[in-house]
Amino acid sequence: xxxxxxxxxxxxxxxxxxxxxxxxxxxxxxxxxxxxxxxxxxxxxxxxxxxxxxxxxxxxxxxxxxxxxxxxxxxxxxxxxxxxxxxxxxxxxxxxxxxxxxxxxxxxxxxxxxxxxxxxxxxxxxxxxxxxxxxxxxxxxxxxxxxxxxxxxxxxxxxxxxxxxxxxxxxxxxxxxxxxxxxxxxxxxxxxxxxxxxxxxxxxxxxxxxxxxxxxxxxxxxxxxxxxxxxxxxxxxxxxxxxxxxxxxxxxxxxxxxxxxxxxxxxxxxxxxxxxxxxxxxxxxxxxxxxxxxxxxxxxxxxxxxxxxxxxxxxxxxxxxxxxxxxxxxxxx
Amino acid sequence: xxxxxxxxxxxxxxxxxxxxxxxxxxxxxxxxxxxxxxxxxxxxxxxxxxxxxxxxxxxxxxxxxxxxxxxxxxxxxxxxxxxxxxxxxxxxxxxxxxxxxxxxxxxxxxxxxxxxxxxxxxxxxxxxxxxxxxxxxxxxxxxxxxxxxxxxxxxxxxxxxxxxxxxxxxxxxxxxxxxxxxxxxxxxxxxxxxxxxxxxxxxxxxxxxxxxxxxxxxxxxxxxxxxxxxxxxxxxxxxxxxxxxxxxxxxxxxxxxxxxxxxxxxxxxxxxxxxxxxxxxxxxxxxxxxxxxxxxxxxxxxxxxxxxxxxxxxxxxxxxxxxxxxxxxxxxx
Numbered sequence: 001x002x003x004x005x006x007x008x009x010x011x012x013x014x015x016x017x018x019x020x021x022x023x024x025x026x027x028x029x030x031x032x033x034x035x036x037x038x039x040x041x042x043x044x045x046x047x048x049x050x051x052x053x054x055x056x057x058x059x060x061x062x063x064x065x066x067x068x069x070x071x072x073x074x075x076x077x078x079x080x081x082x083x084x085x086x087x088x089x090x091x092x093x094x095x096x097x098x099x100x101x102x103x104x105x106x107x108x109x110x111x112x113x114x115x116x117x118x119x120x121x122x123x124x125x126x127x128x129x130x131x132x133x134x135x136x137x138x139x140x141x142x143x144x145x146x147x148x149x150x151x152x153x154x155x156x157x158x159x160x161x162x163x164x165x166x167x168x169x170x171x172x173x174x175x176x177x178x179x180x181x182x183x184x185x186x187x188x189x190x191x192x193x194x195x196x197x198x199x200x201x202x203x204x205x206x207x208x209x210x211x212x213x214x215x216x217x218x219x220x221x222x223x224x225x226x227x228x229x230x231x232x233x234x235x236x237x238x239x240x241x242x243x244x245x246x247x248x249x250x251x252x253x254x255x256x257x258x259x260x261x262x263x264x265x266x267x268x269x270x271x272x273x274x275x276x277x278x279x280x281x282x283x284x285x286x287x288x289x290x291x292x293x294x295x296x297x298x299x300x301x302x303x304x305x306x307x308x309x310x311x312x313x314x315x316x317x318x319x320x321x322x323x324x325x326x327x328x329x330x331x332x333x
Numbered sequence: 334x335x336x337x338x339x340x341x342x343x344x345x346x347x348x349x350x351x352x353x354x355x356x357x358x359x360x361x362x363x364x365x366x367x368x369x370x371x372x373x374x375x376x377x378x379x380x381x382x383x384x385x386x387x388x389x390x391x392x393x394x395x396x397x398x399x400x401x402x403x404x405x406x407x408x409x410x411x412x413x414x415x416x417x418x419x420x421x422x423x424x425x426x427x428x429x430x431x432x433x434x435x436x437x438x439x440x441x442x443x444x445x446x447x448x449x450x451x452x453x454x455x456x457x458x459x460x461x462x463x464x465x466x467x468x469x470x471x472x473x474x475x476x477x478x479x480x481x482x483x484x485x486x487x488x489x490x491x492x493x494x495x496x497x498x499x500x501x502x503x504x505x506x507x508x509x510x511x512x513x514x515x516x517x518x519x520x521x522x523x524x525x526x527x528x529x530x531x532x533x534x535x536x537x538x539x540x541x542x543x544x545x546x547x548x549x550x551x552x553x554x555x556x557x558x559x560x561x562x563x564x565x566x567x568x569x570x571x572x573x574x575x576x577x578x579x580x581x582x583x584x585x586x587x588x589x590x591x592x593x594x595x596x597x598x599x600x601x602x603x604x605x606x607x608x609x610x611x612x613x614x615x616x617x618x619x620x621x622x623x624x625x626x627x628x629x630x631x632x633x634x635x636x637x638x639x640x641x642x643x644x645x646x647x648x649x650x651x652x653x654x655x656x657x658x659x660x661x662x663x664x665x666x
Contacts, residue, residue: 103406
């Protein structure tokens with residue numbers, strides 16, 4: 001375990017050993033959590049090390065053990081509303097294994113992604129967690145680094161992944177509306193080209209059957225689209241008593257527009273969102289029933305899965321699906 | 334420059350040297366960007382290294398140069414809406430110096446903060462960027478690590494900092510309302526105990542003078558509070574034609590409640606938010622005029638300032654104030 005005579009941490013390992021009345025080897029074992037020592041010895045050495053300002057150097061430990069104790073976290077969406085809770089969960093789980101998380105935001109730019117991957121590779125990250133990147137990462141730079149995909153299911157079933165089942169998630173909303181006795185449903189979705197749109201549209205069709213009164217309506221991920229979709233539906237004369245939306249923003253726009261048209265929520269129309277985003281679901285009147293994908297749990301399980309692989313533990317499931325739940329508020333009942 | 338014979342990167346430095354027809358020392362210089370070599374030599378060595386899958390180990394470089402090429406980014410708010418843009422800007426700036434960012438989220442827990450600081454110290458981070466932590470970080474663990482504070486001004490003028498001037502920021506909103514001829518203003522603020530509340534209240538008083546028709550109203554950072562504040566103001570019979578709010582959520586609640594009361598926006602009442610949060614300012618009808626603190630620029634300048642200090646460049650200003658700007662939308666004109 002190397003130490004340095006310059007700042008930060010001016011004390012050397014020998015100083016700690018002398019002050020604690022133990023050998024240098026014992027200090028090393030105590031601070032690295034290795035060997036067989038009494039807990040009180042470990043605690044005493046740690047407290048002496050703290051008092052003297054001595055800190056071990058995990059880069060040195062990493063070089064000797066072939067590990068860097070770092071994990072790269074790669075995302076495409078600038079750590080927005082979806083990646084952040086996943087990152088928080090992953091950080092929590094990885095801290096248990098004393099792993100630090102290095103951020104890499106590709107901003108959906110392929111050249112930038114390649115550059116960041118090379119940089120992570122040079123730093124000898126022990127593993128990667130990748131979110132919002134279903135196509136996977138190709139090329140020689142990553143094949144040798146254990147990688148866990150989150151949020152989106154990767155193409156290959158051999159990849160490690162912790163994901164959400166979007167089809168099942170939206171089905172929860174449809175089943176909730178049907179269970180409340182709603183029989184004439186609309187589905188207001190995001191852009192047709194969005195990866196998740198066809199999956200959700202098919203799931204809504206399957207779950208609603210004849211109770212879906214017209215095909216899914218596609219627009220943007222915005223409140224403005226929710227408002228416009230309601231205008232379109234009302235202008236077309238279609239009769240509906242329930243709306244299932246693919247985002248909380250769409251649902252908020254739809255809910256507020258319906259009220260502006262004089263419809264009571266939930267008496268005339270029950271409405272559901274997707275994402276359970278507090279800035280939306282708690283702000284509407286009444287509050288918005290929504291689907292929570294438990295992104296923090298996805299991140300936590302991804303971190304745990306990666307630790308299991310890195311430490312050679314047996315992995316029962318290489319792909320874990322985290323169930324969503326419906327959070328019921330005044331917009332439906 | 335150490336290399337490893339095991340994965341990842343099976344090639345050794347000697348393999349690269351042979352394949353490129355140069356010495357091992359030249360490979361080292363080319364890949365580390367040191368020494369005096371022709372650019373074409375550097376490029377050729379890099380392309381051979383890429384082809385063979387050889388990557389240099391910056392941990393080895395760090396040990397030999399006494400630098401880890403990592404920066405700890407410490408926040409208290411789980412990388413929420415304020416920290417994220419700062420982090421993105423900092424990451425951008427630090428990448429220029431080939432510095433990786435290690436995340437640490439204290440969740441406003443002192444014990445957790447101490448643990449994270451020790452961990453960053455053990456990893457020999459070259460510097461720290463701290464956001465949302467105005468009191469500063471105390472104790473022997475950090476005194477030796479160059480630290481830049483962002484967003485909030487630290488107590489000591491000796492600390493390195495890149496911050497926003499909140500008093501001036503809210504003044505921009507008041508001056509905008511006055512310039513539009515509004516003469517009877519309300520100020521709807523967040524919790525009185527919030528650090529920024531007294532600062533903003535005093536700035537509004539100073540800028541509005543007699544045009545502030547009653548003391549600042551304090552509540553929560555929510556749309557619900559914006560709605561309630563409008564109800565209170567209307568019930569009290571106070572006459573007003575302009576409202577300056579301390580957050581976009583408060584402003585959105587106030588704007589929508591005013592419309593429900595039959596007031597036209599901006600004809601009857603002009604209203605401003607604070608933060609320029611797209612999920613709010615683009616969702617209201619009309620759009621919400623707001624103050625943008627340019628958080629990404631704050632992060633970028635913090636990263637650049639830290640690089641300057643680490644690389645021994647002269648620093649003209651130890652504390653930089655990034656000016657806010659007002660973004661005008663339909664809620665005021």
